[in-house]
Amino acid sequence: MxxxxxxxxxxxxxxxxxxxxxxxxxxxxxxxxxxxxxxxxxxxxxxxxxxxxxxxxxxxxxxxxxxxxxxxxxxxxxxLAGNGELTDLQQAMLEEHGLQCGFCTPGLLMALHHAERTGLDAATTTHEVLDGHLCRCTGYGSIRAAIERHWRRVDVAE
Ligand code: FES
Ligand code: FES
Missing domain, CATH: 3.10.20.30 (Beta-grasp domain)
Known part of the structure; x- marks a missing residue:
């Protein structure tokens, strides 16, 4: 080969x-x-x-x-987590129980980080990212809540 x-x-x-x-x-x-x-x-x-x-x-x-x-x-x-410190987005996922088995989480986090970097708002991010990522545990409600929690914090900080 x-x-x-x-x-x-x-x-x-x-x-x-x-x-x-x-x-x-x-x-x-x-x-x-x-x-x-x-x-x-x-x-x-x-x-x-x-x-x-x-x-x-x-x-x-x-x-x-x-x-x-x-x-x-x-x-x-x-x-993502430098020196063991979770990113704010990872922290929001933790606080909102945005993962169950965690299988979909790494891919989801990478897509969410990209959305944040490109300046997408919470509603567009939720729509676009969740559209392209399957969660076999069907934890979409919690994932959506984590996105909203994180984007609210970003909005307040700006
Ligand atoms: S493993 Fe690549 S999209 Fe499912
Ligand atoms: S948390 Fe289990 S697949 Fe999404």
Whole structure:
């Protein structure tokens, strides 16, 4: 099987590793780089569990080959909490019980962080992010409450 070496900047750290041409980015992150926070559910782009940011944009990592990410800047859920401190958004998820089994949470958090960075309001974020992420525990009410709680705090701080 043809293998090549790729270099990516993951959560601010440069990583170089060999990968086969057919390896998915999700598998490269989980099995090669041991970043198992990125979850894999449907493997066909439907559930959103595997969402990571590639050069700042949300991407279903089960639909992208690792070799396509060569030289890219990747952000995964492991990069959110610096020094063990939860981000404000993670804190809001905790306070509103926005997760049950937590399987959908990493992908959801990455999409929410992207929405916040791009300046989306709470209503648009709820609509757009929840539209593209399946929660098998059906915890949508709590997730929605966490988004509203966090965006209220952001509005007050501004
Ligand atoms: S595992 Fe990638 S979208 Fe479901
Ligand atoms: S919290 Fe279980 S899948 Fe969403």
């Amino acid at each position: 043809r293998s090549m070496e790729i270099t990516v900047l993951v959560n601010g750290r440069k990583r170089t590793a060999p990968t086969e041409a057919r390896t998915l980015l999700s598998d490269f992150l989980r099995h090669t780089l041991r970043l198992t926070g990125t979850h894999v559910g449907c493997e066909q782009g439907a559930c959103g569990s595997c969402t990571v940011l590639v050069d700042g944009e949300p991407v279903r990592s089960c639909l992208m080959l690792a070799v396509q990410a060569d030289s890219s800047r990747l952000e995964t859920v492991e990069g």
